[in-house]
Amino acid sequence: MTAPKRVVQLTTVHHPTDPRIYHKESKSLKKAGFDVTLIAQTNENDNIQDKPIRHIPLKKYNSRIKRMTIGIYDAYKKAKYLKADVYHFHDPELLPVGWLLKRKDNVVIYDIHEDYTTSILQKDYASMPMKKLLAKFYKWMERFFARDAALCLAEKYYKDIYPTGVCILNYPMTNDKFLNSKREGPAEYKLLYTGNVTLERGAMEHARIPLLDEDIEVHIVGKCPSSIAEKMYQAAGDNKERLLIEGIDQFIEKEVIESHYLNTNWLAGIALFPPTEHYMKKELTKFFEYMNAGLPIICSNFPEWEKFMETYECGIAVDPYDDEAVKEAISYLRNNPEEARRMGENGKRAVKEELNWGTEEEKLIAWYNELLGQATRKQEGIDA
Known part of the structure; x- marks a missing residue:
């Protein structure tokens, strides 16, 4: 019997029970037979261990600099140790981590929740010239580190920005x-x-x-x-x-x-x-x-x-x-x-x-299987 494919969902920003990451994508993948692990920050009062998705906690830092240095390195070490078939990450600060985790025989997915360029430009933590510089730096970093990653788009209009991306829209689960x-x-x-x-x-x-x-x-x-x-x-x-x-x-x-x-x-x-x-x-x-x-x-x-x-x-x-x-x-x-x-x-x-997660769940599972099939064929070609 073939062991289930191992999937690691990775975030250093979102809550461990984030609706898209946890309740939609992770639960859908687990239901489809994947072995799913979530790596995410955890507060002391977060009751996550009794949840159906296995969770590996990251320390929560109040300092953004510590989160984006020590926190990211910790996330990389824990993710690499799992030797997953699919690494699915959700934050732009994890772009270098996704790049480091990519191997010839695995799949790395960058889940784009936001239009980060316009998001940076509307923040109030820097002057406009500095924000424009940060936005340009982000676009460069994205082009460099995500060139071998599959792109998962949460919004329809992101397709205009990322034409090679696949839309897995953030529709609600029917209740x-x-x-x-x-x-x-x-x-x-x-x-x-x-x-x-x-x-x-x-x-x-x-x-x-x-x-x-x-x-x-x-x-x-x-x-x-x-x-x-x-x-x-x-x-x-x-x-x-x-x-x-x-x-x-x-x-x-x-x-x-x-x-x-x-x-x-x-x-x-x-x-x-x-x-x-x-x-x-x-x-x-x-x-x-x-x-x-x-x-x-x-x-x-x-x-x-x-x-x-x-x-x-x-x-x-x-x-x-x-x-x-x-x-x-x-x-x-x-x-x-x-x-x-x-x-x-x-x-x-x-x-x-029409506008429900059930339709997106089917697309997500089919896309995962397609990406894993491509990785397998690529590896077999290399090994041959």
Whole structure:
């Protein structure tokens, strides 16, 4: 009996139960018969050892320099020791590690979660000339170290940047609890945002919503740095009691977020991001999660986002800086509950029939088998 192919998922940045890395890719590969190991940072309070995927912990460093030097070297040593058939890494800082791990008889995959060039340009840790220099350095590093790696793309538009990459899109796993749930009765006057909280992801735009309506509540569920939470509370002013943030300086597990979707009859899911090149073309993962849960969406009116809302008839796109337009969108959903319910059901149907991880899982497994077959044929040719 042939031993299962060994796969190592490797990250020095993401949480060990990151939805894409752990819940989608790793679990799907294990279900398909691969021997999967995850190498990732771990906090003392992370309950990871009793999870179904074997986990090798990396020390968590508060210093970015230590993480990108000592941490990366530690990740390389632990990954190399496993002598895997496939190394699947998820962070640009691991590009040199992927290059070092590549052998003639194995597969190395670089999973591109972000458009890192535009991501670097929108960071606030350096001046614009320095950020442009860093972006150019990243592109050089990527071209050099990823030349023998297979590219896994989480977004459709990344194909324009990486034409040889394969799209394994970050669609949600269908959830029977969500699909079988019904939005009955009037929705509560509450809006929900899930996921990491940053200024680029609309932290201040969401924080201002309680100022627009004296009754609305805004619930934020996701990791939020305390410095940003403080700015959000300041922006909400005297209405900050209607801005509820869960996840200040802590990661929120997928299961906790899902419980929030189910425990409240939300008016809508929100994604009022300020315009940045980094997000304007992205189909946000949270869109699919809101749709999966049957929530109508209120989002920014970027052309791609507005087109998405119109295609699936699942929400309303507005100018995130136009307070009156945001207020009108909220009022419309409140005053037209049947239309809000229809939008939610449209989104749920789209996820069930088209925009779900099941379709991407099949692509992932087929692609793995293809890559391993290519590696085997290449090795046999060399050995011959």
